[in-house]
Amino acid sequence: VYKMPWGTMHPTTITAPIMGMAYGAYDAHVEHQGKRVRAAFAGEKSKDDPFAKVRIAEAASDIDAGWRQLIGNVGDEYALLQAGKEIPFELRARARRDQVRATARAISSIDLLFEASGATALETDKPVQRFWRDAHAGRVHAANEPERAYLIF
Structure with a gap:
C-alpha cells in the first residue's frame, strides 16, 4: 500500500x-420519493412517476460507473x-482522469436527484440537501479540477 502512487x-x-x-x-x-405526493400533479405519488424512475436509474448508473472506475484503477495499480x-504512466494518467470523472458523475447524479426531490428536500432535516452541500464542498478541492487531470491524460 505504501508504494501506491501519491498521484x-x-x-x-x-x-x-x-x-x-x-x-x-x-x-x-x-x-423520500417512496413517501412523496406531488401536489402539482393532482396528488400523484412520486414512486409511480415513470420520469422519476428514469432519473433514479440514470443517477444510479453514473454513480456505479464512477465508483467502478475509481476503485478499478486503484486495484489495477495495486495488482501490478x-x-x-512498475505502474506505467498510462495507468497513472487513466486513474487521474477517471478520478475527476467519478467526481463529476457523482456531483451530476446528486444534482439530478436533488432537483427531482422537490421543495421539501430543501428542509434542513432532510439528508438529500446535506449530501448536495457536502458533495459540492468536496468538488471544489484542487484534486477535482478536471481540466488539469485531463491534460495529463
Missing part, C-alpha cells in the same frame, strides 16, 4: 467520500505492485 491515492481519498455522498443521496432520494511491476 492516485491522494485524489482518490478526496473523491471516495464524494462517491459515498452520491450513494447516500441516492438512498435518501429513493426513500503485488506482482513486483
